[in-house]
Amino acid sequence: MIDVHLLRDKPNAFYESAKKRFMDTGPLDRFFELDEKWRKNLKEINDLKREKNEMSLKISETVKKKGDPSEIKKNVRELNEKIDHLESEQKQIASDRDAVLKTIPNIIHESVPVCKGDENNAVVRYVGKARVFSEDLEYFRNSTPTNSKLVEVEKRPISHVDLLEKLNLIDIPRAGKVAGARFYYLKNRLVKTEMALMNYAVDFLSERGFNIVEPPYMLNYSSMDSVTDLETFKDALYKIEGEDLYLIATSEHPIGAMLKDEILEEDDLPLRIAGISPCFRREAGAHGKDTKGIFRVHQFNKIEQFIFCKPEHSWEFLEEILGNAEEFCRSLALPYRVVNICSGELSVLNAKKYDIEVWFPAQGRFREVVSASNNTDYQARSLNIRYRTKDGNKIINTLNSTEVATTRILVALAENFQEPDGSGIRIPDVLVPYTGFDFISY
């Protein structure tokens, strides 16, 4: 959540940020209305409580002198009634106010392009040499900076669904039978390739100063609520029946929540953590999109980068984690572009977000495989994670980025590195030490 003091001090910054996000400023008005009420009420309550405390003390003295305190007791009881009344009122006001406060989004960084739909995201750069089917050439050129490198191909590459099924690497129908749509069985060398991707990513991040953490795959409501915007996220989460537990949708959440309510030493920062876990997503509202194959699924494995740092360093770290994810894609020889996500598409937590979109030649599109966000102090404030300084404890900053989401990268490998005749998939050189093979065929 945002800083209430900052909101009171500089309301205009929040009104402007909300406008950039094309959001209604009504909640801001509502907040100030409720906050004023709350503060007025608080003053009244505190005054009454002071009176009560004084009287209580008087009773204590009276009893010690063997006097009769019943008259004062009566007065305190009356005071208590007033206080109870005001406090229940105050409880309601506070919960209304805090509910509104949680919907007020983070302040957007000045470098974020201001616009509504994702068609206006700013392309930062393109890297690699994409295989582009003739019919997609125009689309590709419009989606990349001028003179971006490519190889034109005469035939559209085979879709990952057909290819992986043909090579006996996935079984979607049977997964549908036992679990439903958007599940999959991975088979044979594709399993090993997935494990290779994960092992490679873990080594990759270890070498770059990350601690590797496998977190709980479930979180309780309170942790989930403080690490993300649960009200808008709820539909995406699986809930465990009869328990206060949710399956995680990303290890960002258990990793962020790990340091909830803690105070870190300045020397501990920055903290680089790589989370490794499966991710469970209901993908509610995704009907009709990517219904086939393993591109958009209810369960996938992911290695996530997470940074806890001082506020003055968070913008450098956004470039660092984006850089790590880019280097990972480059090392796999995947062609990609980096996109600066526009204001209207950011989540309430985000001050800025980059996506890495890999070129998928069979789909003829760039598709998101990495999301790198700076949440500044927004997430850390509701998690109450601070660090000690000479001038008191301050809220830290948090950032996160995908390193690798395995299913999407497996699709990318299938589409980008398939043999022209569909007889197999070439494994990128850096993965070979992890797979033990350099080619997958039937």
Place this chain on the structure above:
RNA sequence: GCGGGGAUGGCCCAGUGGUACGGCGGCAGCCUGCUAAGCUGUUUCUCUAUGAGAGCGAGGGUUCGAAUCCCUCUCCCCGCGCCA
């Protein structure tokens, strides 16, 4: 799942109904010809702030007054049971 013990400020710890003791650490200052020893103050959150309120794992209850008594829950430790 059963039985026993526990949770107090950044950390340690005292406190069995009268408004949280003491220590350590941090910060500021004093003293001292050095970074020793010592002394003083301070240390969390909230508010319209020379003042006041809250805060003893969480939430309720009893009471004029609860860290303390009662109820429910969470987590940790020890033992038993179960278990890959």
